[in-house]
Amino acid sequence: MKFLQLPGIDAITRELEFSTSDCCIFGGCDLYTTKATGSDKRLLRSITDSIETKFEADARLSASLSPPQDSSELFSRSSPFGPLDQRSSRKAYAYLLATLNASHPYHEFSAIVRPDHFSKERSLLSAMNRFNTALFNLGKVIPNLWETIDMEMDLKDCAIYVYEPDNIEDLYASEGLLWSLSYFFHNKHRKRVCYLYLRAVSKSSHSRRNRPMETWQEEGEEEDYDSDSGRLWEDPGTDSDAFVESMDL
Template identity: 35%
Template sequence: MKLLESTRFEAINSALCIETGDSKILGRIESYSCKMAGNAKQLYKRYRAETGAPTDLQALSPPQTSLGVSPGQCQYSRSISGDEDGPLCDTISRKTLFYLIATLNAAFYPDYDFSDAKSHEFSKEPSLQWVMNTVDSNLNATAGEQYRTLRAQLWAAVDDEISLNECDIYSYNPDLASDPFGEDGCLWSFNYFFYNKKLKRIVFFTCRAINPIYSLDSGFGSDFAMDEEDEID
């Protein structure tokens, strides 16, 4: 995945580092090209060979934002296995799943490797409005006026980059052992992928709020984990 430089996103990312009395917010928005060439093609071929799935479609988990399965979202696993043995919320092609995993690897390199991430750790979000409401609710509740002054600029920049109404939106919801935001003191976090198939582009929006009593630097990557001398008993 190739990172696409954006001065608008850089300015927004600076503004998304917010400290309040109750929390510290660390947000980041990045744009990635899905056009595969050279090494990326080799990685995809290896990924297909290693996954070895009998079908191109992989099962996703229900979106957490819907607190379960939304009406109309479920189908039956007959669409994958031929046996109607239970509800299945959504599916994703192996190529799209590869894009999401490759985006995570690029965004959190070199501190995390998501190559073994499975489809059930991802969800397809029910709607753009649902995702915007979730983001706005988290950031409004935590950052208040500081976010409200940024909100219009943030969503306009994302829309200009990716054409939001043309996107499929996915989220990454791993277990705590796999979550880069799973450290002590994390109040909430989200990882959203806005995927525009026509543009062959993904905008990745990752954000977390942490309790300020935990001594964490304001960066991503290795700063997620506290140094030994900073650990709280």
Template identity: 30%
Template sequence: MKYLEYTPLDRINDFLSHVNLGERTIKGCLEAYSCKHTGTDKKLSLSLEHEILDYLGKSSDTDSSSPAEYLSSRSSRKTLIYLILTLYHIYPDYDFSAVNAHQFFTEESWDCFKQIFDTYMFEASKEWVEANEGGPLLEILYKALDEVVKLAECEIYSYNPESDADPFLERGAIWSFNFFFYNRKQKRVVSFRFCCISNLVADGFLTDGLCNEEDGEIFDDMDM
């Protein structure tokens, strides 16, 4: 996977690097990758393929909604491996299991993504309009994504792991979303991560307050 630089994505990334809303901060990051193997990608890709095939060899599940049914398709395995390789490039120190990661990916529509974006990025979008010219944030995002991966040809996936297995989750996170826009023809993926962080937790205010309360309870039991 090769990281691809695109100016339209850089403009949005600069804005979403830190949108301070008082007690909360919105953060977001767009990254584009070519699916062409580089470096250790080929070895990792083969390892993931073997993991999947080993799982299929041991599985007797014939449920059409099961991982085994989905992963029996070579095209589906290839897509999953590209998505996981993208995850590895974003978080190289995290160990992603192909079979486990599969259950956290869900194919989405643009309308579903738009609904989530409009709901959770409403305040950030207002800040964008006040600070930038050229149209609403979602409109600019659509144009940027379309330039990089041609949205009409894209498959869109959300990635929603369990909290204890989420490498994206930051301290103080209130909510977070991870989307992948995959163009099979172009062999290109764009990842889009955006989240909301509590400034109180991030700055340690709530932790400090909790410690102070505990100290107070300790001293309450002491004879002065």
């Protein structure tokens, strides 16, 4: 996979790194092509081997049940990517793992992430509303957020996944994680993945060693935001319903 450095997307990433009175927000919008590199191919082979091992274990388990159950059916139901005995489903899963590894090089996600840590979002509007609400609660406005992403991704043609692992607290325990929100937009035809995320970290427990100091405000300094102004919903760039309607889904 190759990281795409695009001015509009880079501007979104800069806007998604900020602080409030009680937490620091690590966010980003990362775009990658899905043209496989050598490491991507090795990751796919590793995932295939892991899936085959699990499939064999499930087959033994299902045969021992009374009455016996179809192990392939049991296994495919656990994947938001589709039946994992199909190469296309495994590739979609591998793309998201490779994206996580590339965006967060201090962690090796392929060793700890499972297919059931992802879920498929039911609609683009649902994803937009959830992300907009998170920004609203933080007092943050990003004009033309979705228009900029749509220009590069054709959002109406994307499969949308949410990453919500049950062990996320363990992964970022040393950083004082409060909550996280991670979305993946995969456009198979454009061969691109967009990774849009927010991670809130407690100021009191966060170690500064892994963050770029120049991107943060001084601690204790708050965003200049009028909570009664309603700017987030009045700004045409963040009106989710109007934006989705304009896309003729």
